[in-house]
Amino acid sequence: MKKGIILALLAAGALGVITSAQADSRTRFMAANCGYCHGPDGKSRGAIPSLAGLDKAYFVQQMKDFRSGVRSGPSSTVMHHHAMGYTDEEYEKLGEWFAKIK
Numbered sequence: 410m411k412k413g414i415i416l417a418l419l420a421a422g423a424l425g426v427i428t429s430a431q432a433d434s435r436t437r438f439m440a441a442n443c444g445y446c447h448g449p450d451g452k453s454r455g456a457i458p459s460l461a462g463l464d465k466a467y468f469v470q471q472m473k474d475f476r477s478g479v480r481s482g483p484s485s486t487v488m489h490h491h492a493m494g495y496t497d498e499e500y501e502k503l504g505e506w507f508a509k510i511k
Contacts, residue, residue: 436502439495443503446487451507457484461510468504473497 440451443460447453451460460468474480476492495503 436499436506439499439503440506442491443507450510452510460507463504463507465501465504465508468507469497469500472500472503 443451446457447460448455448457451463453459471480472492472495475485475488478485478489480488
């Protein structure tokens, strides 16, 4: 009986780790897409702003503003299209991702 409970707990823990790893790989994939313009790990080497180290709340608000059209400027057309492809939850995950990069 104890063996069965222990095995069940280990299996549940392993499933949690797998689910967490999948979420991290999805966020990593989304962040890599940002890297095409904003540089590897969000560290721009040019005129396009860096995303690395941005405050999470600021990042999320900027993405929402691009999506709604509130934020305008030379890059707003491109960013509007990118922002339309993500959910608010994905904005949160990306914001957390970039905030951790120093």
